[in-house]
Amino acid sequence: MGRQAGIVFRRFMSRKELFEKIIDYFSKHMPVAETELDYTDPYEMIVSTILSAQCTDKRVNMTTPALFAKYPTVQSLAKATPEKVFPLIKSISYPNNKAKHLVGMAKMLVKDFGGVVPSDVNELQKLPGVGRKTANVVASVVFNKPAMAVDTHVFRVSARIGLTVGAKNPLQTEMQLVKYIPENKLAIAHHWLILHGRYVCTARNPKCSECGIKEFCKYFR
DNA sequence: AACTCGGGGCA
DNA sequence: TGCCCAGAGTT
Structure with a gap:
């Protein structure tokens, strides 16, 4: 898997493809996230x-x-x-x-x-x-609207992985992400990026050795 | 763009 | 003790 992903990455990989890779990983390793998006009112x-x-x-x-x-x-x-x-x-x-x-x-x-x-x-x-x-x-x-919420975690993690390029503030991150992330994945992407940023891809001393998507990460390479 | 709000968790 | 934290409002 790791070697294969590396080979795939050495050729061209768009940010949309990059997103598909990490969203695939998160969906298999953080199944709890779907239910946490439920709300009462x-x-x-x-x-x-x-x-x-x-x-x-x-x-x-x-x-x-x-x-x-x-x-x-x-x-x-x-x-x-x-x-x-x-x-x-x-x-x-x-x-x-x-x-x-x-x-x-x-x-x-x-x-x-x-x-x-x-x-x-x-x-x-x-x-x-x-x-x-x-x-x-x-x-x-x-309301299932096509909106992308960008907090400090989403901002930092997106920049590190390479989901965004040169984004200087949360608004620029938002504008870039909504361009290629499917509308029905924006909310779950927000949640996953936050969890990843909170527990693995931390602001200081990120735990790259424990990161399941470092194969795809610009920051790690 | 810089500054303020602010109690609790943790090293 | 000191540092940090799922932002927003004001100047």
Whole structure:
């Protein structure tokens, strides 16, 4: 497999072909990922995604049950205040900002969107606490839109492997990836690249010896 | 483009 | 203790 892949790579391999190679590996070695893309409802998804900024998913998952128990709907959260939300999320990153953002988001959803989470990326970004990354996550994962969310992991891993070339910021990475990744693979690709970046292709001291796709990786060669 | 928000996990 | 972390908003 390794030798064969090396031979294949020595001739020309497009980024689309490169993506197919790694997505094939991930699909065989991270079968859990598919189910982790399930969501209960758009409200819980967008709240969870906002909370996940600069914070590990484990801490978010420890926090959300109590939060949704007290504020199960957009309407209930819209009637809250940041001061009431803060203690429920104080153990995650930037609790003050996020408490403010969550309440502001809920208020805007009720006031301007009829209490319904929009599926359009540009509409999503109008919400407090929702930037381009969060908007793309919600659009692609919840609404199956052709959007690619790029966080620090996706940015770094894509550059190292060679999925992107010369991308200087997350937006450029996004623009390159959406060009050749099939629409129905964008959400799962986001998830896989994050997991790979978190546990193997780390920012410092990446574990190349444990990496299953180093055969295809520009950074490793 | 640079700066701020920020508590918890881990070496 | 010091360093780091699934970004977003402001200046």
